[in-house]
Amino acid sequence: MNSLDEEVRQLLHEGKNIEAVLLVHKSKGCTLAEAKKYIDKLKDDDCNWKNPHKNRSWNIEYKDGKPEHITFTDATGTHTATPGSPEWTAILMEATQTGNRKSSHTESGNKKNLLQRIFNNKVSGVFICLELVCILLLAILYIYPSYFGLHTREGYWGLFLHIIFLLSLVWIICIFYRDMRKKEQRWYYRLFSFVIATGTTFAVVILVHDLTLDLIEHDVRSYEGTFSLRVYTHYKRSNDYTITWEGDTLSSDRQHNISYAHFKELEQYRTVRVTYWRHTGLVWSIEPLEKK
Known part of the structure; x- marks a missing residue:
């Protein structure tokens, strides 16, 4: 110039x-x-x-x-x-x-990110509380009451616990799908999360399908005769007590869960009358018949 x-x-x-x-x-x-x-x-x-x-x-x-x-x-x-x-x-x-302008945009972005983090923390807090409530319900209603003579694995108690179990599986699916979508995770962990979430989703679909059919049709069946008892131990702490019998071709799950109280009572009997739902195999009532 x-x-x-x-x-x-x-x-x-x-x-x-x-x-x-x-x-x-x-x-x-x-x-x-x-x-x-x-x-x-x-x-x-x-x-x-x-x-x-x-x-x-x-x-x-x-x-x-x-x-x-x-x-x-x-x-x-x-x-x-x-x-x-x-x-x-x-x-x-x-x-x-x-x-x-850049500073204002950065401050606005930081404020937005802060609000987003606060919202995410609140959602995570609610999610964690729901997880703890589900675990507590399972611990209280699924395991311990049967040791005190309460038949919590049959009837409406059993139906309630079955629904809680399904909700727990849905919770697991949400966790793994959430981890799968995190870009900071390594690819093999995201692949592992995808496999677990997908497999659990298929299991939930089958279980919900059977439960829906039983709720709609209310197809209650009855069996009378000899039986077998079996205990399944999970992680060396919790046990599943089941009853089976020969010729059970109706139920999708032939391992019918029963309470610990009924399990100990049936050890003294040779025959029993069992009323159960056809699709889920959920036991509604157990009546011991002939002692050994």
């Missing part, structure tokens, strides 16, 4: 338009009309720099936190801005505004 442009801008800034035209006329040796066009073009260029929507790029070099050197590129090429010139001032203003 030459000194003539700076002198012309100073005169225009002071409102001395005629003096500015005469200065260009004398300095460049052109006609007054050409000098007027030169000044008009200079005004347009200055207006363009004040318009933040014009396409241009610039680079600012700082020293000790202060701008030392500014270069900019426009349609006419690459130029160096003079300190204190309109280009220099306009670039610094635009850089400040751009920085403020």
Whole structure:
């Protein structure tokens, strides 16, 4: 940028338009009309720099936190801005505004991320509470009452526990599907989560299908005769006590769960009458008949 442009801008800034035209006329040796066009073009260029929507790029070099050197590129090429010139001032203003916009956007994004984290933490907290409630219900109703003579594995208690068991499987599916969608997890862990979640989903679909048929049809069957008892131990702590009999071809699950109290009582008998649902195999009632 030459000194003539700076002198012309100073005169225009002071409102001395005629003096500015005469200065260009004398300095460049052109006609007054050409000098007027030169000044008009200079005004347009200055207006363009004040318009933040014009396409241009610039680079600012700082020293000790202060701008030392500014270069900019426009349609006419690459130029160096003079300190204190309109280009220099306009670039610094635009850089400040751009920085403020980025800062505001970052603060807004951080606030949004914070709210999202708070929401996720609340949801996770509720989810964890539901998990603990399910585990507590299973521990209280599924295992211990039968040791005190309560028949919690048959009838409506058994139906309730069966539904709790299905909800627990759904909870497991949600956990593994959630882990599968975490991009920060390694691929083999995500694949493992997918396999477990998919397999459990198929199991839940089958169990829900059988339960739905029993609830709709209420197809209650009865068996009378000899039987066998068996205990299945899980993780060396909890046991499943089951009753089976020959010729049981109706139930999808031939291992019919019974309570510990009935299990100990039936050890003294040879025959029994069992009423059960056809599809789920859920036992509704047990009546010991003939002792050994």
